[in-house]
Amino acid sequence: MAPRRYKLNNAFYLGSDGNFEVPLSQDRRDMIKGAVMEYGAASVGIYQFRDNGESQKIISKDVFSDEKLSYYTGLQYGDNDINGSTVTFGTNHAVTIVGWDDNYPKENFAAGNPPQGDGAWIIRNSWGADWGGDGGYFYVSYEEGTLCDGVVYDTAAARSGERVYQYDPLGPVNWYSLYENGSTEPVQYFANLFTAAADDRISSVAFYVPEPGNGYEIKIYQNCGANSPVSGSLASTVSAVGLVPGYNTVALKTPVDVANGTRFSVVVKATTKEGGYPYPVPVEYRLENYSKAASANRGDGWVSGDGVNFQDIIDAYGDETASICLKAFGERQHNPTDTVLEPSGPVTVDAPEGVMASAEEVSAEDSTKVQQAVIAELKDENVKGIAADKNVALKGVFALTVSHGNTGGAASFTVPFSTPLSFAGEPYVIIPKKDGSGFVAFPAKYSAGSLSFGVSDLNEFFSTAEITVADVRESAAPAPSGGSSGGGCAAGLGAAALILLIPLTLVRRGRRS
Template identity: 40%
Template structure:
């Protein structure tokens, strides 16, 4: 990390400027001996992402700025993950159930099959990246189910640093869907261009367990992989370079052809093709016939009722291609994960083989039924192992309880069901170990990592994630990259048995009863110390009722109130509010009598924490300790800190430095104090014959440590004298 030293000036002059001098230091640690396990190498960052960040003066970090690249809003932005090694490899994908290439019809249109949802309108917001994945997801569920999923919820609760209208990419969409953050119904969170906050606690309508990545096209004729996906699944999300200038877009024919080299900027949906679509229909004539049929997200008044044709010879169409699929939200009851932001980078050992693992702690008596991970090559082979009772830091210790292997044709995000469900008990450590063998790509290990200005919400703890070159010697990921985890999830459901519902159904027991449950003798299958909550599903005397026993648990709900902002962290470190969805209140369920210590962290430089409201009450501004012996509700209140104060006038707040100066009047020797800021405080004219001190860089508490900087506009000294500390004159 760069170490930045800013040198202020304490001399007044008119007009005045300060200089900011940056010093970059590097610390090199030389180990006494090489470790037994070599450290993996991080794959190079996508050069398009690097270029985009470099060219974007203000990347709308946590902001609301819309980004446009044409006359209408677009929003497709590069991912830091580089998939350029896949380009042109779509024809090499081997499927056990495929339509033979070369026999596709001349024309194909999913609209005629009822496999396309209605055209939507992203409006004046860079949210195409949210609309195009939802178009694919809605299509793959048709015709059996008809859905209108909320793009608003995706753009507002992605968990990434870019603003809600500042654009995004498929890795962000996959992360949101893969962690079960959505999809939610449009009716639950209707689309709004101006909205950057979505309600919390909405129902996730489907579980997205599989997203297929179709490699970028290698040429104008390299279309079979996309055609195959259209015929097998439904709408394919893709991206293109969009510019409505008349040299590219024919309004008369609703057709588009771009032959340049600019990066992609717009996410759209492929709904079909026409091999004979005439080249004469385009504003500039391409080398040959043929076009994809595209569904846009600019409403039905644009194009041909919201659709248009893009030439096969367009140099950017067919980039970033994905198929989004979903399953019933009831299929799995719990998700174990450390990577809510999904894949940010890839690691490897200069080999096509890599091992990676997560160690989880079971939250209840349940069955682990499936695991998920990413692959980054076509036809990648995998091996999955589940170990029970593992020792901390040793993924392959304990007892091997399940293993499965296979080959995954498509790159992307995949869920692999275990060949047999594995029962785990509350508090038991279990590990998911994955080995991936790529045909060609040397960075087979997917990881969530911290990327400044993109994924700053990524967090990790030692003992969670591990990487290995051979599956024997392991490196904790936090020793490789701070705040890094591998992308492995586990999915579980309550452990149930067949039997007859008894009178103990719904009861709470500290000692496991051996009668009146689902059937006599069930208690012998229960482990742990309880208390348990018994549930029976079925008729009162049905012989095939289902019964389960779960450790009794209660919800902890935390709400954030007040004019300020901040975050609530916890010990154990498994609760944060606002969570990645940005919502409040936040809720998590804990086993009975769990002790949770909550810490309020006001946003640095902008807010102060004023206190707790809880049942039972927590007092003051210190930590709040909650014992989960019942459902608990806690409210943390943050106040917006003053921008400017005068040391000699406590309790009075000012919005500008000029207002504070005016309030001083003729009181010589006063000290004006300004908070750390990102936008200048405005201009200041000193026109009274008094001496004052202007100090900047204070935190929200206005403590004596003003180690930051404050910026202001023009400073004019017409009378009096001024001493400056930690002030930058713009």
């Protein structure tokens, strides 16, 4: 069975602007608790020693109680006075808050290094069950001063008909800037050029953010050339503020249709906040024992200082395996129509004796309502009989009334129309079930102005049904291995590590062009 993919719908930042205040205010505790209750978990940064031997060596204190499964350092995020010397403790690890115990006793923490009050978060570590604690779970005091940058991720099972365009299946390894450290340049651009694997509708993009307070503008270009991500026609623009540290998904206000085989681009303008972290570009590259399978191709990822003149990220970064961590999500194309279908004669019926049928036109208003309902069910992959990876263009709606008494079983109909129809793919009819439980699609044939189709059981669909005529065509070419589409670097439930936790020693400083 293929692994289930999850897509990140949204993310919510729980920090203030860096570390949590210590001790945590009741309001902040309640906010984190509410987020954990609603979404199941919250990802937070922490400074974590691996064992008491390490903590004794650095701060001359035990931080673990192996007996009580608890952890408390007594340190503050930032500068600390350790035996007369200033030592800075930031974040070196990510853990996940999965619960809490307001009454967890302060006496349960390491002897000689207790917090002042009771209460602890229940934490799931990411080092596996063999690391320690209770199968990898342990308690962290509410007063732990190195907790920072909490993020809650709202995820949902990814649709099977959704395509992921990406060059970073392993995720970010580093942050990059075009400029030398200390530059006052607040704006940089990063982009990816993709080749559409089929006729897709680009509905959202995703990338990584190093800290709160930055601003982003995302643009989608269609029909691009090979040498610049802004060489095509601008098709959609959306601004995004309030993005959280880590992985973010941004929905496009105007989705963009791309044709199979054409190039399109996602261009992100990143504006760093005043005094903020000056490396806004998330990059994947090959790093031994971490991302050694990373690879890249020239012409895929781009960076720029002005949004006009772009440089290949491989050249800018100086690494043949460097890729921009920026994704686009392609949904299937489901299109309504304004066409009013006009039945033009008697309906031919092939059914048990006594079954009769008649077809009639529906109003434009009713047609719109029915099509909206059908498209909503198509997007949710709930129309039985149409695969999730198909593009569907609706051709109109008509009403079919079937008089069949108590007779059930299969039946077929031929309905003539004065409205001419054309199909790029295969004709189908989408029929609501009589009990209101959903829609079922049946293949049809269109010839000489008439549409022929059959149903599996008259009792399941009639007496009167508003039937949608659909043009169903292929939309999903197989995803190329190692290419720009397919796969799923989409967030999983519980959320992974914060990207802020990438060691800053890995930052690659740029050069002025």
